[in-house]
Amino acid sequence: MIQIYDTTLRDGTQRKDISLSCSDKLRIAQRLDEMGVDFIEGGWPGSNPKDVEFFQEAAKIHWKHALITAFGSTCRVNGGPQDDANIQALLDSGTPVCTVFGKSWTLHVVDVLRTTLPENLRIIEQSVAYLREQGRRVIYDAEHFFDGYKENPEYTLDTLRAAVRGGAERVVLCDTNGGALPHEVSAIVSQVHQELDIPLGIHAHNDSECAVANSLAAVQAGCTQVQGTINGYGERCGNANLCSIIPDLQLKLGYECLPSVKLVELYDLSHFVAEIANLAPDEYQAYVGQAAFAHKGGVHVSAMRRSPLSYQHIEPELVGNEMSVVVSELSGKGNILSKAEEYGLAVNGSEEVVEALNQIKELESQGFSFEAAEASAMLLLKRHQPDYRAPFELIDYSVSVEHRQQRGIITEAMVKVRIGEKVIHTAGEGCGPVHALDVAMRKALVDDFPQIAQFHLTDFKVRILNGALATEAITRVLIDTQNGYHSWSTVGASPNIIDASWQALADSIEYGLMTTTEEDPAEQVAA
């Protein structure tokens, strides 16, 4: 049994182009919890005020399996933990577990901390001990452990012993600069394992492109916790990629990391996190990339048909991926059906599912992505049901943004919609074009559908799909909406960002109207 410790929300956000809002972080954390991840490091409250909000919200959530952890450094040199702002921030986060990092490498103790080797041991021990006294479980992250060990093995072991004396339940050996190679990790972890009778963890970075192999080597040498991030996001070249480590350990080395029934959601998890982070999923990623089981050559394909394992290292379904030469109509249909069940949608005939599936495939080839826009997928399925009638129909819209010297920016939108026999033509003003369209739409619809007043757009994300086509490329817009009780996500795609936004907005309203009634906005008719 290997503990999985996810640090996507902390170390993962050190990646250059990631910036997650508090609600993004909560969505990711809840998904990780559902997957059966053991620890979720939510942030570094002492360094980042945004993380404080996350911990406040996280404290209100009932977590199914995961323990939320807060990350922070030991107390300052020449000071005590009881009046250290960073340690206080850890306590204020209210998490059951605190992860404290300290210095292992004498170079860092002397040149960066500018203190003595014994003083470093003191702050490690006392910081851990103080958090233990306050009732917290403590994991100790030994920063730069491998670099430190290569220079002065005995001192690095002393830092671990200090953490153990303080009451740390586990010490984690960190390859902070990411330069270690597997044979070194293997040898050093083995030595530490012999010296210390305490559970060990590994925290690797990918600067030598060996983060996954280093994590595996560490487990084989005695570590029982692996720290990493989804998709390997992280500073510089990234952290150890849990989307590879988990299947490597579980499918190939026989360690249990996640419940098997959850492992099949790994592909979805990877794509979900990429979507929330607003990053293009890496198609070529091991296990969970869209191309990971894609076969190009004809000979390959016929050989595959004779003997599927002849050209693939695992069955892709084990991680929720699929082989992509043979487009599996059945698995696709299965996906849609189970999704419909999940959303409580009655599906009458299998024909409408096949039609919906074909339309989804067609739209995805145009740039739509339904992975993080389940409401649009469900609407699409609904529209293939003979008894479904859309609550409104768009005739025209227009939107204008003007920037005039002295007057500033004026943004207006016009919409013309049909509700039954009635045509409504109205206009609205907003801070931006999507806001103006939203305002105009609400004006047009609110008399007939008063529950629309409860719908709030909470996020939208935009991605240009083919950079090489520059501003003429397809733009994909994802919109999140909520009504105070539920939230849903919709998608639009077009070469025009306004039109893509419009599609996602119209879906958002249509789905909201489909699933809530006028009388009781909270009741979900079909979701």
Place this chain on the structure above:
Amino acid sequence: MIQIYDTTLRDGTQRKDISLSCSDKLRIAQRLDEMGVDFIEGGWPGSNPKDVEFFQEAAKIHWKHALITAFGSTCRVNGGPQDDANIQALLDSGTPVCTVFGKSWTLHVVDVLRTTLPENLRIIEQSVAYLREQGRRVIYDAEHFFDGYKENPEYTLDTLRAAVRGGAERVVLCDTNGGALPHEVSAIVSQVHQELDIPLGIHAHNDSECAVANSLAAVQAGCTQVQGTINGYGERCGNANLCSIIPDLQLKLGYECLPSVKLVELYDLSHFVAEIANLAPDEYQAYVGQAAFAHKGGVHVSAMRRSPLSYQHIEPELVGNEMSVVVSELSGKGNILSKAEEYGLAVNGSEEVVEALNQIKELESQGFSFEAAEASAMLLLKRHQPDYRAPFELIDYSVSVEHRQQRGIITEAMVKVRIGEKVIHTAGEGCGPVHALDVAMRKALVDDFPQIAQFHLTDFKVRILNGALATEAITRVLIDTQNGYHSWSTVGASPNIIDASWQALADSIEYGLMTTTEEDPAEQVAA
């Protein structure tokens, strides 16, 4: 001394989205030759007629160091090599070396080749022997070697012995399906090395995200040739990435692969190949990614200035990369100064740096983010210098998007700008509002600044910053632009997505004009 065998032009082109012309392949091959690569596998003449052309052209070139190799399979079952079309194609390619692959795995012999185990040994031996008789050096690639070895070690060794009897100068152990893990590679290569007295090579794929580590393990266990591709391009999850393996072997394990003076060109080589293949370089790649030595946190940065090796695993200059600092709200003055140095900006007084830093912090609190928009940060610093004059000034703009039944979508923009004393008022049409603004701006500016015709928007990203404020929240837009020589990124933030896009667009053009001159768009005045 480890031989580097590059298969970017053959196995690398199996990647889903790569298609190289003959002249692309020749350019890459010549660059690899200059780097000091030992073998360049040019293609598979028996399977791809386009590759035949490559070998014809390659035969005319004087190669400085590299040997060009042609790749192909053994002759067919129940046939001889002398009248086998594939073997003939190898000979016709005229290369000094042929690389022949054959089956190692009994599953493949029986289920895919549909022949007997002895017949497979015969075609291996005779194919190699025939090519040797025709005066070619032969490398034997043992396909699926590791999977085969795990099932029937003795038979896989027999296939290698057959190749050796035929006269192969080296046998290469291929992890064709990419599923092997380092400890297996290490054990199996060691066993083969004990059994056979012949030079060994390794050919790994990245399906377990261990291709680099597997290659290193193989070298440590006795392989003296590594096959791989630049940037790890290849089918499914890619081949072993030479851009990581070479520095891992050379800088960390003390093996010589390339002349040291060539290793410093690795960064350029990686970007050159990406450029020719028309793929965005992977910023997060080990060693050669633009973010591989990028540091985000302010504490990190000040520590780096004290002791550069405290937070980096090698000196980035060894592979031609450089340390960079991510400018963000966490930045100190050190970040800005390092950044200005990196961009070659002369900074006169520390006062202007402090002012720029304060403005960055102020703007970041409004939603800007300079982490991924260094051009905007540098413009901001520039604007605090007394001698700076902006090339143009915006007076007004407007943009409208109309969706009309029957007519579809019409998108138009108007801009009014001042250049010196002149006011230009014009309009443009586009696929979307940013495109229309871009078109109108170009029309307004191109007469005065012809180099603007070289600027191309390559990506933009949009982010809503405070979900709770819904459509009234701040929108942040990041735009990437390039001019064929350089690329730069700019940022805008506003409650209005169009205005945010406008700001990023205007910065993109202003920065482009500041750093390129009319006469020579490639010359960077300040970057």
